[in-house]
Amino acid sequence: MNNLETSTSLSVHFEKLDAALTQYQAYWNFVPFQCSDFPWDNPELTEYLQTLAEQTELEHDEVCQQIAQRFFPELADALEQVDFVHNQLVDDWQKPVPFWLLNGIHGRKITQVQQLSAQIKPKYPLLEWCAGKGHLGRLLSFQHDVAVTSVEWQQGLCEQGTNLAKTYDIKQDFIHADVLKQRAVWLKPQQHVVALHACGDLHVTLLKQAVEAQVEYMHVAPCCYHLIGDEVYPALSQQGKQSSLHIAKSILKLAVQAQVTAGQRVANLRQTEVLWRLAYQLIRADITGDASYQSLPSVKKSWFTGEFVDFVTWGAEHQGFTLPADLDFADYLQRAAIKQKFTQQLEYVRHAFQRALELWLVLDKALFLEQSGYQVEVNYFCPYQTTPRNMMIVAKL
Numbered sequence: 001m002n003n004l005e006t007s008t009s010l011s012v013h014f015e016k017l018d019a020a021l022t023q024y025q026a027y028w029n030f031v032p033f034q035c036s037d038f039p040w041d042n043p044e045l046t047e048y049l050q051t052l053a054e055q056t057e058l059e060h061d062e063v064c065q066q067i068a069q070r071f072f073p074e075l076a077d078a079l080e081q082v083d084f085v086h087n088q089l090v091d092d093w094q095k096p097v098p099f100w101l102l103n104g105i106h107g108r109k110i111t112q113v114q115q116l117s118a119q120i121k122p123k124y125p126l127l128e129w130c131a132g133k134g135h136l137g138r139l140l141s142f143q144h145d146v147a148v149t150s151v152e153w154q155q156g157l158c159e160q161g162t163n164l165a166k167t168y169d170i171k172q173d174f175i176h177a178d179v180l181k182q183r184a185v186w187l188k189p190q191q192h193v194v195a196l197h198a199c200g201d202l203h204v205t206l207l208k209q210a211v212e213a214q215v216e217y218m219h220v221a222p223c224c225y226h227l228i229g230d231e232v233y234p235a236l237s238q239q240g241k242q243s244s245l246h247i248a249k250s251i252l253k254l255a256v257q258a259q260v261t262a263g264q265r266v267a268n269l270r271q272t273e274v275l276w277r278l279a280y281q282l283i284r285a286d287i288t289g290d291a292s293y294q295s296l297p298s299v300k301k302s303w304f305t306g307e308f309v310d311f312v313t314w315g316a317e318h319q320g321f322t323l324p325a326d327l328d329f330a331d332y333l334q335r336a337a338i339k340q341k342f343t344q345q346l347e348y349v350r351h352a353f354q355r356a357l358e359l360w361l362v363l364d365k366a367l368f369l370e371q372s373g374y375q376v377e378v379n380y381f382c383p384y385q386t387t388p389r390n391m392m393i394v395a396k397l
């Protein structure tokens, strides 16, 4: 590999991030909704947050950066050194591919798939993990004339992928399987495994089983680190296991909370969601007398284009209490707006730690592979604007 980092390098970077995240834990390792006061004793930071309302010209990311530089020098220092993540963007990713090959791939996914595939030069047959409709596998097979096996849990996606492969005469088969339940007997030493945006336990399972099977090459772009069965993040590497950080599943979400690709509409919906969830908590606390935070499950964003009263009715049914007829919804929304401003201030500070936490999680996996005998790099496979989940682990046995 061209840009191979020495093992010490990945390890040193992990230790730096680990030290900064540990030192400043009070500033990110908490759930904002559960706070009624700032969870730190730092008057200067609190005062800064209160002046933020006046600096309306600042973007969310700029505020987070300012906070890191001004209040958390060790964090800023650890983040500045992440140039160890190689920028692997290749110039020829836009090499024309027949338009029909990209049929059915939406929006930014096209760029992700094209850029990632441009960086993979497979020497062996490919195995595509958690493939969806197998877009990446299809493109790779076409470009390199190589056989691809795509593993996917949703039968419908397997069928659609199989049809696309047949239509375009691509050497791609699908295996319909639940990779969390079935042992991956398809993993073999002389193989190149690719995984684009395999969530939480899906990529962790892949890495563990690929190591056992001694798969020779891997390109893995992880995402959704919080989608795990364990309540606390189970570190994979020696360094991760030795860390004093205990990161609850609810906190892991922070690692994927960057919103550069969200757009204004999604950002507005997110604002409404936060407001409604806060107002709902106030209502629930008043009616049940229980002020402890009880989260409601995630729901489709389309809920938040509807009516607040419907959301509250659903929440009350879900959590088993009855709503009185004379509830003043507008008053609760007003009170929630005050709490929302406070939550936003907490989020600015927490989000200053987002990239550091994500890197910590990626490096834990990279170090695990290194300790299992692989040569490992961490690269960006596409620009951050295309997807904030733009890191990939490249490993070679």
Ligand SMILES: C[S@@+](CC[C@H](N)C(=O)[O-])C[C@H]1O[C@@H](n2cnc3c(N)ncnc32)[C@H](O)[C@@H]1O
Residues within 6 Å of the ligand: 109, 129, 130, 131, 132, 133, 135, 151, 152, 153, 154, 157, 177, 178, 179, 180, 181, 195, 196, 197, 198, 199, 202
């Ligand atoms: C975020 S999508 C990524 C899909 C594709 N790689 C892409 O980038 O377009 C994750 C995929 O994992 C699949 N999946 C979820 N759980 C799975 C499981 N237990 N076994 C196999 N696939 C699973 C989902 O159905 C989904 O297609």
